[in-house]
Amino acid sequence: MTSTNNVRLGQPTLYATDVEATAAFYRRVGFEEAYRFPPTGDTPPAFICLNRGTFYLTISQIDVIRQQTGLPKVGRTTNRAFDITVIVTDVDGVVADLARAGARVLVEPRDQPWGDRHAYVTDPDGNYVQITTHADHDISQFSEYQPEWDTPAAS
Incomplete structure (x- = not known):
């Protein structure tokens, strides 16, 4: 896990069905892991925050976002x-x-x-x-x- 002192003023969050697989995709284009939750254990991550310099991106598990926020339209779309x-x-x-x-x-x-x-x-x-x-x-x-x-x- 990379520690960084980059200032971030915002970041997009992508909803994923498989946080690890989606984070692996973004690692292939130069992102590094800055943080994950939970940080260790057998439980798949609820989210992983990545950065590439000052560009931050969070990958969040769809079901966790639905449960934590109650937002009705979280997830995949054809638009x-x-x-x-x-x-x-x-x-x-x-x-x-x-x-x-x-x-x-x-x-x-x-x-x-x-x-x-x-x-x-x-x-x-x-x-x-x-x-x-x-x-x-x-x-x-x-x-x-x-x-x-x-x-x-x-x-």
């Missing part, structure tokens, strides 16, 4: 309202590694007109995970750039 983006230096290598480990690849690695290279996979609970590089975004060098992309949508 996708978000994805988790993980920035890496080698999209192709990370996606190949995840695929070998059993991750479902939804969008193969490809270059984007703004300079990034990205792909989409799913974690063990079906959450969309974008694996991407992060270019300096000097848009003047990309001929496919569309200036209207910078125009805010009308409210």
Whole structure:
């Protein structure tokens, strides 16, 4: 378990049916375990907190969240309202590694007109995970750039 002094101002929580399997997926893309509860024993963890630098992510067991909160709509959905983006230096290598480990690849690695290279996979609970590089975004060098992309949508 890694101890860290990174300040966190918030973190997403993913609900999982198998906290260990989902945490193992995120470890493959560079996250380290910061905390788990319960910390030891034969009981599967109720949650594991991971971090990758200052990016924190909590994986929580669905049934524990339902029991502790009473929230009526915790769990899987067919609607996708978000994805988790993980920035890496080698999209192709990370996606190949995840695929070998059993991750479902939804969008193969490809270059984007703004300079990034990205792909989409799913974690063990079906959450969309974008694996991407992060270019300096000097848009003047990309001929496919569309200036209207910078125009805010009308409210």
